[in-house]
Amino acid sequence: MTIKDMKKILLNYVAYDIPVIGLIVSLLAIFFFVFIKGGNLLSVRLYLFLPLIVSDAIAMPFWIFNLIKN
Incomplete structure (x- = not known):
């Protein structure tokens, strides 16, 4: 597992799993x-x-990063 894979997994965790939790x-x-x-x-x-509000506030910068990256 490379650093790039770990970064992708962490980014997906923070951007998607935390708001669901x-x-x-x-x-x-x-x-x-x-x-x-x-x-x-x-x-x-x-x-x-x-x-819900706090988890969305934590994930919002990662959502923006995903939008800019794609």
Whole structure:
């Protein structure tokens, strides 16, 4: 495995897998806190989307890099 292959794997991991993980964590948190615990406040709902927002913010530079590279 060359450095170029490792760079490609890391780039794909950060650009695609981290946002999917953030989405899964957000959906599980919404299911638990809204449907099971009954938290219907707007602040609760906004707080539950933080994993998705942060993971997208982490991946955004890599999305831009992929667009420029291709």
